Amino acid sequence: MRPTKQIEADLTTYYDAESQHRADHPLGEMRKANRKLAITRLLSPLDRPLLDLGMGPAKEGVAFKNAGFGVVGLDLSIENCRHGTTVGLPSVQGTARQLPFTNGSIADVWSMSVLMHLNDEAVGQALSELRRVLRSSGLLICGTWGGADSFDLLEGRFGPARVFFHRSDDRWQWLIKEHFGVVEEFTIQRPLPDLDWHYQFCVARAP
Numbered sequence: 001m002r003p004t005k006q007i008e009a010d011l012t013t014y015y016d017a018e019s020q021h022r023a024d025h026p027l028g029e030m031r032k033a034n035r036k037l038a039i040t041r042l043l044s045p046l047d048r049p050l051l052d053l054g055m056g057p058a059k060e061g062v063a064f065k066n067a068g069f070g071v072v073g074l075d076l077s078i079e080n081c082r083h084g085t086t087v088g089l090p091s092v093q094g095t096a097r098q099l100p101f102t103n104g105s106i107a108d109v110w111s112m113s114v115l116m117h118l119n120d121e122a123v124g125q126a127l128s129e130l131r132r133v134l135r136s137s138g139l140l141i142c143g144t145w146g147g148a149d150s151f152d153l154l155e156g157r158f159g160p161a162r163v164f165f166h167r168s169d170d171r172w173q174w175l176i177k178e179h180f181g182v183v184e185e186f187t188i189q190r191p192l193p194d195l196d197w198h199y200q201f202c203v204a205r206a207p
C-alpha cells in the first residue's frame, strides 16, 4: 500500500496532466442534477465562502459563483488551481488533510469525486478538518464512488494509476457520522450501470 504522501504525489501528477482534458469536457447529467439540488439546499451567507474541495478545473466552482455564491476552491493539482485563477475563482493549492482556513470560516462544503482517493487515516483527517472549518450548521455535500469495501488502482492515460478506496454505504456514513453526528441525506446513484461501483451522494450538517 502506498503511503499518503506518495498517493498525493501520484494524484497530483495525474490530475495536473489531466486538467485541460477535464476542463474541455462537460460534466454529466447526474452531476448537474446534484448541483441543482445543492443550490436549493445551500444557504451560504455572503460573509463566508462555499469551499469546493478537490475542485478540479473549477467548472463547478464557477457554476456556484454564477449562482451567486462566494466560492473558494482547493485542490492538490496546481494546474487545476491555475484553471481556477484564470476563470476568476480564488483557488488554493493544498490537501484536504490540512486545510488553510480558520475555524468556522467556511459556509458550506461541496466535494465531488475526491474523498474516495483518501485512505482511512487521511479521510479521517480530512473529515476532522472539514468539521473544523465549517460554521455551525454548515453543510458538507459530498459525492464518492463507493461499493463493496475494496481498494482499486485505476490505470489511466494521464499518469500514475489512481487509488480508489471504495467504501460501503454503511461504512462511509459511519465515518462521516463520527465527525458530523448526523447524515441528513444519503442517496445511491448509478450513472454507469455496468460498473461495480455506485455514486454516494451525501449531505451532512456540522453540529
Ligand SMILES: C[S@@+](CC[C@H](N)C(=O)[O-])C[C@H]1O[C@@H](n2cnc3c(N)ncnc32)[C@H](O)[C@@H]1O
Pocket: 008, 011, 012, 015, 022, 053, 054, 055, 056, 057, 074, 075, 076, 077, 080, 094, 095, 096, 097, 111, 112, 113, 114, 117, 118
Ligand atoms: C476525480 S477529480 C474530481 C474533480 C472535480 N471535483 C470534478 O468532479 O470534476 C478528483 C480531484 O480531487 C483532487 N484531490 C485528490 N486528493 C486530494 C486531496 N487529498 N486534497 C485535495 N484535493 C485532492 C484531485 O487533484 C482532483 O482534482
